[in-house]
Amino acid sequence: MLNIENLTRIFKLGNVEVKALVDVSLSIDEGDITCIMGKSGSGKSTLLRQLGLIDRPTSGQIILDGQDVTKLSDAVRAKLRLTYLGYIFQEFALLPELTAHENVYLPGMMLGSRGIDYKNRAKEVLEIVGLEKRINHKPRELSGGEQQRVAIARALINNPRILFADEPCANLDTMSSERVMGTLVRLNKELGVTIVFVSHDPDDKQYANKFIFLKDGRQVPEYI
Amino acid sequence: MKSLRVAWFLAVKSVSRGNIRVLLLTIAMLILVYLNLVFTPAILAGAVEGLNDKTINTLTGHIIVQAAGENPVITDVDSLIAEIESIDGVVAACARNNLGADVQYEGERTTTVVFAIDPEQDKEVFRISESLIEGSYLDPEDTDQILLGVQIAGNDREKLELYSSSLKTVHVGDKVSVRYVSGLEREYTVKGIFFTELIQTDIRAFITEKEYNSMNPLMNGKASSLHVKTEEGVELESVIAEIGAVRDGLKFQTWEDAEGMLRSMTDSFKQIIQILRVIALIVAAITIFIVTYVDLVNKRRQIGIERAIGITGASIVLSYIFRAIFYAVLGILLAALIFVYVVVPLEAHRPFHFPFGDIFLPVNIGYLIISAAILFVVASVSAFAPAWQTIRTKIIDAIWG
Numbered sequence: 001m002l003n004i005e006n007l008t009r010i011f012k013l014g015n016v017e018v019k020a021l022v023d024v025s026l027s028i029d030e031g032d033i034t035c036i037m038g039k040s041g042s043g044k045s046t047l048l049r050q051l052g053l054i055d056r057p058t059s060g061q062i063i064l065d066g067q068d069v070t071k072l073s074d075a076v077r078a079k080l081r082l083t084y085l086g087y088i089f090q091e092f093a094l095l096p097e098l099t100a101h102e103n104v105y106l107p108g109m110m111l112g113s114r115g116i117d118y119k120n121r122a123k124e125v126l127e128i129v130g131l132e133k134r135i136n137h138k139p140r141e142l143s144g145g146e147q148q149r150v151a152i153a154r155a156l157i158n159n160p161r162i163l164f165a166d167e168p169c170a171n172l173d174t175m176s177s178e179r180v181m182g183t184l185v186r187l188n189k190e191l192g193v194t195i196v197f198v199s200h201d202p203d204d205k206q207y208a209n210k211f212i213f214l215k216d217g218r219q220v221p222e223y224i
Numbered sequence: 225m226k227s228l229r230v231a232w233f234l235a236v237k238s239v240s241r242g243n244i245r246v247l248l249l250t251i252a253m254l255i256l257v258y259l260n261l262v263f264t265p266a267i268l269a270g271a272v273e274g275l276n277d278k279t280i281n282t283l284t285g286h287i288i289v290q291a292a293g294e295n296p297v298i299t300d301v302d303s304l305i306a307e308i309e310s311i312d313g314v315v316a317a318c319a320r321n322n323l324g325a326d327v328q329y330e331g332e333r334t335t336t337v338v339f340a341i342d343p344e345q346d347k348e349v350f351r352i353s354e355s356l357i358e359g360s361y362l363d364p365e366d367t368d369q370i371l372l373g374v375q376i377a378g379n380d381r382e383k384l385e386l387y388s389s390s391l392k393t394v395h396v397g398d399k400v401s402v403r404y405v406s407g408l409e410r411e412y413t414v415k416g417i418f419f420t421e422l423i424q425t426d427i428r429a430f431i432t433e434k435e436y437n438s439m440n441p442l443m444n445g446k447a448s449s450l451h452v453k454t455e456e457g458v459e460l461e462s463v464i465a466e467i468g469a470v471r472d473g474l475k476f477q478t479w480e481d482a483e484g485m486l487r488s489m490t491d492s493f494k495q496i497i498q499i500l501r502v503i504a505l506i507v508a509a510i511t512i513f514i515v516t517y518v519d520l521v522n523k524r525r526q527i528g529i530e531r532a533i534g535i536t537g538a539s540i541v542l543s544y545i546f547r548a549i550f551y552a553v554l555g556i557l558l559a560a561l562i563f564v565y566v567v568v569p570l571e572a573h574r575p576f577h578f579p580f581g582d583i584f585l586p587v588n589i590g591y592l593i594i595s596a597a598i599l600f601v602v603a604s605v606s607a608f609a610p611a612w613q614t615i616r617t618k619i620i621d622a623i624w625g
Contacts, residue, residue: 078534089532110535
């Protein structure tokens with residue numbers, strides 16, 4: 001479903017080159033829950049951004065369903081993000097002026113379905129993440145866990161085939177973390193959504209069936 | 225269409241639920257920018273209008289008619305005036321004769337031009353009778369009375385521009401001695417003193433046509449100039465052509481031709497108005513650009529997130545343009561209402577005083593609309609440019625810096 005080959009991402013900070021990812025290759029199959037693990041600064045989030053088509057690699061290839069998406073135009077990549085992929089940010093990244101319901105249905109508006117459709121769909125996915133009673137609340141009126149579940153619902157609005165989550169529980173307490181991770185697993189089991197998430201917490205291994213370990217931007221056999 | 229719908233949605237939510245203080249501050253700033261755009265040029269436009277109005281109503285009329293040949297007088301004046309007044313667009317016409325003279329009072333002497341008028345006829349063209357500060361206007365039968373401009377009389381007003389060369393202390397009822405260039409000398413009682421605040425008018429003196437004819441019987445029915453008042457907006461050149469068709473041997477000047485030094489002054493004012501308008505527009509553009517730019521810098525991460533979840537760049541840029549248009553429409557509308565219903569009446573109540581009189585702000589609807597349209601375009605471009613620049617940065621840079 002998703003393959004990457006010899007992916008390298010180098011950042012330039014002035015005259016200094018920082019190799020965030022070096023020659024990473026991996027394969028993700030449909031229905032997998034893949035956990036990308038590593039210490040802080042190991043390149044986990046950088047890898048997820050390449051997979052989620054938010055950033056472009058310096059070299060290497062990303063193959064999505066047999067198609068090389070590495071060098072597609074920004075517009076085509078945006079369309080893919082909208083229709084095919086869902087992305088959950090570490091810091092929730094909700095729009096503060098919109099309610100939970102509006103935050104969720106905003107990406108749906110871009111697909112051009114009729115208003116009633118994406119609004120009802122937004123209610124459905126908010127129900128899936130257990131927030132049906134909080135739809136008219138703005139982000140500042142929600143707890144961190146609730147905000148992250150709104151972010152998950154937003155990522156689900158367009159029925160993505162792959163959901164990427166960048167340390168979705170990093171800013172949450174234990175109970176909220178379990179609820180968020182439980183939601184992701186349920187989405188995988190009930191809706192068949194392929195999940196790729198980043199974590200530095202060894203406890204999160206329990207939720208995944210496939211692991212990618214990174215150290216200093218390189219893939220290593222096992223995270224220590 | 226989808227981009228438009230999303231842009232509209234984002235703009236409406238941002239305006240209706242955004243920071244109310246930022247919203248009020250932005251609109252207040254736009255109100256001030258628009259007022260700045262219209263206020264200062266309006267003062268100068270009011271000055272130009274006031275000066276022109278005073279020139280027409282106290283000095284020249286709309287058209288001055290003089291004899292073109294060697295003989296400097298127009299003959300058979302009454303029939304010519306009747307024919308001029310029958311022309312479409314002409315309100316009235318009057319005849320004037322003038323004589324150079326020295327005026328003396330208690331050891332003070334000044335040189336002036338004395339105009340002989342039919343007071344009733346002159347009042348139909350000029351408004352000097354409305355500018356009396358002492359005494360009363362001439363009657364047609366007056367023969368030993370004179371009307372003096374305040375710059376000749378002095379009138380104990382030491383702050384007058386020409387006080388030092390005036391008669392200094394003349395008031396109504398005083399007797400002044402007038403020696404005409406013909407050598408004739410007469411004594412007149414000052415019947416009235418006028419103060420139009422236009423120096424070129426206030427250095428004049430007036431006697432009646434009857435008095436003039438008694439000194440120059442051969443000038444009966446003749447005049448050195450005719451002054452024509454037309455309706456507002458009448459094409460003066462066509463009126464001049466019609467008068468020219470009535471009688472040969474005449475030459476014409478419009479009030480603008482006759483303005484002389486005043487014309488160069490109003491021309492300078494007009495140039496200053498244009499410069500001020502351009503500067504005000506540049507200030508407006510920069511101010512709006514800065515406000516939009518700061519707003520966009522603060523929302524850089526939010527824009528990055530919007531792009532990451534699939535919102536197109538066009539939607540994002542359009543949403544900022546819609547917001548700018550909303551701010552501009554509201555700001556301009558409020559500013560225009562404040563200008564027309566607060567600033568203009570307030571200024572009319574306590575007008576700015578210029579050396580040639582009070583200045584009233586003209587409400588030039590055309591200019592208000594053009595200024596609004598320009599500001600509207602500037603606001604849209606100011607929103608577009610930084611928004612476009614922001615969506616061209618990489619998503620990763622927008623979100624994580």
